[in-house]
Amino acid sequence: MKTKKSMMSAAIVQNAVKESFLKLDPRVMMRNPIMFVVEIGFIITLLLILVPDLFGGTVSRGYNLVVTLVLLFTLLFANFAEALAEGRGKAQADTLKKTKQDIKANKVTGNNSVKQVSSSELRKGDIVVVAQGEVIPGDGEVIEGLASVDESAITGESAPVIKEAGGDFSSVTGGTRVVSDQIKVRITSDPGESFLDRMISLVEGAKRQKTPNEIALNTVLTSLTLIFLFVVVTLPFFGNYLNVSLEIPILIALLVCLIPTTIGGLLSAIGIAGMDRVTQFNVLAMSGKAVEAAGDINTVILDKTGTITYGNRMASEFIPAGGHQLAEVAEWAAISSLKDETPEGRSVLALMKKQSLTYNEGLGDNAEFIEFKAETRMSGMDLKDGRYVRKGAVDAVKKWVQSQGGTIPSDLDEGSTRIAKAGGTPLAVAVDNEIYGLIYLKDTVKPGMKERFEQMRQMGIKTIMCTGDNPLTAATIALEAGVDDFIAESKPEDKIAVIRREQAEGKLVAMTGDGTNDAPALAQADVGIAMNSGTVAAKEAANMVDLDSDPSKIIEVVAIGKQLLMTRGALTTFSIANDIAKYFAIIPAMFMVAIPQMDTLNIMRLGSPSSAILSALIFNAIIIPLLIPLAMKGVGYKPMSSPQLLKRNLFIYGLGGVLVPFLGIKLIDLVVHLWV
Numbered sequence: 001m002k003t004k005k006s007m008m009s010a011a012i013v014q015n016a017v018k019e020s021f022l023k024l025d026p027r028v029m030m031r032n033p034i035m036f037v038v039e040i041g042f043i044i045t046l047l048l049i050l051v052p053d054l055f056g057g058t059v060s061r062g063y064n065l066v067v068t069l070v071l072l073f074t075l076l077f078a079n080f081a082e083a084l085a086e087g088r089g090k091a092q093a094d095t096l097k098k099t100k101q102d103i104k105a106n107k108v109t110g111n112n113s114v115k116q117v118s119s120s121e122l123r124k125g126d127i128v129v130v131a132q133g134e135v136i137p138g139d140g141e142v143i144e145g146l147a148s149v150d151e152s153a154i155t156g157e158s159a160p161v162i163k164e165a166g167g168d169f170s171s172v173t174g175g176t177r178v179v180s181d182q183i184k185v186r187i188t189s190d191p192g193e194s195f196l197d198r199m200i201s202l203v204e205g206a207k208r209q210k211t212p213n214e215i216a217l218n219t220v221l222t223s224l225t226l227i228f229l230f231v232v233v234t235l236p237f238f239g240n241y242l243n244v245s246l247e248i249p250i251l252i253a254l255l256v257c258l259i260p261t262t263i264g265g266l267l268s269a270i271g272i273a274g275m276d277r278v279t280q281f282n283v284l285a286m287s288g289k290a291v292e293a294a295g296d297i298n299t300v301i302l303d304k305t306g307t308i309t310y311g312n313r314m315a316s317e318f319i320p321a322g323g324h325q326l327a328e329v330a331e332w333a334a335i336s337s338l339k340d341e342t343p344e345g346r347s348v349l350a351l352m353k354k355q356s357l358t359y360n361e362g363l364g365d366n367a368e369f370i371e372f373k374a375e376t377r378m379s380g381m382d383l384k385d386g387r388y389v390r391k392g393a394v395d396a397v398k399k400w401v402q403s404q405g406g407t408i409p410s411d412l413d414e415g416s417t418r419i420a421k422a423g424g425t426p427l428a429v430a431v432d433n434e435i436y437g438l439i440y441l442k443d444t445v446k447p448g449m450k451e452r453f454e455q456m457r458q459m460g461i462k463t464i465m466c467t468g469d470n471p472l473t474a475a476t477i478a479l480e481a482g483v484d485d486f487i488a489e490s491k492p493e494d495k496i497a498v499i500r501r502e503q504a505e506g507k508l509v510a511m512t513g514d515g516t517n518d519a520p521a522l523a524q525a526d527v528g529i530a531m532n533s534g535t536v537a538a539k540e541a542a543n544m545v546d547l548d549s550d551p552s553k554i555i556e557v558v559a560i561g562k563q564l565l566m567t568r569g570a571l572t573t574f575s576i577a578n579d580i581a582k583y584f585a586i587i588p589a590m591f592m593v594a595i596p597q598m599d600t601l602n603i604m605r606l607g608s609p610s611s612a613i614l615s616a617l618i619f620n621a622i623i624i625p626l627l628i629p630l631a632m633k634g635v636g637y638k639p640m641s642s643p644q645l646l647k648r649n650l651f652i653y654g655l656g657g658v659l660v661p662f663l664g665i666k667l668i669d670l671v672v673h674l675w676v
């Protein structure tokens with residue numbers, strides 16, 4: 001796991017300071033009702049500096065001035081927290097914007113000639129040619145050729161990746177560079193809607209929406225604020241009755257101390273920082289909601305080929321069956337693959353070359369190509385002499401042959417079992433009702449999967465591998481990767497069915513996948529993570545894209561999601577406990593002159609009513625910057641059950657929230673008392 005982006009730089013801090021002032025704009029503040037109340041209080045005390053008898057009565061000018069300043073700093077601190085959280089994303093967005101300059105594109109026009117246009121003129125469906133050394137002008141799908149592409153501008157990973165027509169490695173991203181060979185690309189996005197555009201607006205938080213959890217919490221906090229507003233507004237009447245005169249600045253200070261400004265000031269920073277932590281792990285989350293959902297995931301569904309394995313399945317051996325010759329099965333395998341542009345199909349022709357095997361190419365003339373489909377799990381050719389040639393998943397080819405009255409060679413299963421037990425994928429090759437043998441497709445499990453899935457088990461997450469492959473291969477890979485369960489021979493709709501089944505049991509489900517056949521399932525899952533190596537369809541259906549194409553990255557996303565929820569909960573607890581403590585610090589001090597019995601409650605022995613309130617207000621302001629590091633980093637997370645976590649946090653942040661202000665306010669009062 002790499003965290004390559006720089007942490008807080010001086011530039012980010014500087015910019016955040018500037019932003020803290022700009023964010024004082026009431027139109028901006030209004031989005032945060034709690035801090036908006038503070039701002040109104042600030043404006044009133046500011047007016048009182050200018051016109052001291054604005055509301056009749058007199059106000060001690062020095063005291064009012066200090067209250068005004070402390071209120072201003074409370075606002076600035078809260079704004080600074082948010083600006084700081086936004087800072088890293090904004091800096092990253094600036095870097096990405098540099099990648100997104102206008103470049104020249106070689107567009108293929110009607111009569112197959114090439115015309116130079118600007119990348120901003122490209123529309124969905126346009127075809128461009130990109131040669132060695134050139135930057136790919138827009139998102140698209142490779143429709144011809146194979147090239148290695150440097151995607152470091154987007155993924156930060158310097159090793160080039162292979163992109164090729166057909167199959168799951170065909171998607172290319174605008175702004176990345178072709179380092180060898182040449183490809184023809186069909187553009188799949190209109191200007192302004194590219195992956196890079198989305199990535200920029202994501203990291204800079206332009207489209208950030210409050211999550212349902214955040215909205216709910218905000219509602220509770222706003223209600224609390226309204227209750228305290230009512231309490232404070234009615235307080236002067238009691239004061240009158242007791243012959244205690246309560247000046248406006250005192251009332252405003254009291255109100256601000258009592259409303260949940262700590263969490264109100266840090267809430268949005270917590271959310272932004274959480275999203276930012278996900279980005280630092282090279283995962284692009286399209287919504288905060290998805291990140292929070294990840295925190296509660298029970299089940300993870302993983303696709304096999306291209307997700308758990310590298311997915312570059314290569315033909316490595318032809319195995320004849322039913323008394324046929326090697327040359328025969330090889331020839332039909334080649335004929336069935338003549339127009340099969342998937343990596344599997346092309347690897348068959350590559351193996352022919354490598355083994356210097358020949359075949360009658362003429363058989364392919366005027367033949368009809370039967371494209372590979374996840375539904376049929378076969379591909380091939382209908383020859384002009386009437387023969388049908390197929391290769392595909394063994395069970396699918398068997399059924400196809402049997403439906404034409406053919407028989408299955410007795411040694412076929414022996415061969416396919418050998419391949420599957422080694423974790424490979426066997427493809428059967430047949431012509432009409434006759435099976436000629438097998439193709440051995442090899443694939444490799446990505447390293448480190450077993451340890452990572454074990455970690456998920458400890459987090460209480462069940463892993464299920466869902467694959468279109470046969471049960472034996474699936475079992476071998478499942479064992480090697482260490483998933484809890486697997487489902488073989490699954491079609492796209494089966495993957496959705498598994499997700500729906502888990503969801504019906506009340507579980508939150510994450511799905512990771514890379515193929516077009518995974519897209520519906522990625523959309524159905526609560527958290528859908530597409531591999532960046534995957535197809536455009538997969539990336540569009542998912543609500544997260546993993547730029548490193550590492551399926552076990554879900555662990556980090558889950559941890560960050562949990563941390564985000566916990567941090568918000570902990571700071572809310574702390575904030576409200578704080579306000580309760582402040583209540584007991586201020587109220588006895590305020591009324592002890594009028595009601596001497598209050599003195600027993602005045603355990604803190606604060607200097608005077610006005611110094612008590614000012615001290616509490618100062619504490620209320622400085623607690624915000626003190627908690628910024630916690631809001632940004634998140635509270636520590638160790639895998640344990642949710643009730644345990646809740647108990648632990650209530651204890652630490654609830655008790656801490658009551659004790660810390662007593663101590664802090666007392667200390668501040670020792671100084672303030674000298675002056676007030």
Ligand SMILES: Nc1ncnc2c1ncn2[C@@H]1O[C@H](COP(=O)(O)OP(=O)(O)OP(=O)(O)O)[C@@H](O)[C@H]1O
Pocket residue numbers: 303304305306340342344345372373374377378379391392393394425426427466467468469470515517
């Ligand atoms: N080009 C092809 N021609 C014929 N059969 C193929 C081809 N590619 C794959 N198959 C067969 O079809 C099966 C299903 O392929 P599909 O791509 O739907 O799933 P998969 O890649 O095996 O699994 P996963 O869903 O884990 O990615 C494969 O296991 C293989 O047997």
Ligand SMILES: [K+]
Pocket residue numbers: 256257258259260261262579620
């Ligand atoms: K407060």
Ligand SMILES: [Mg+2]
Pocket residue numbers: 168303304305306307514515
């Ligand atoms: Mg796949």
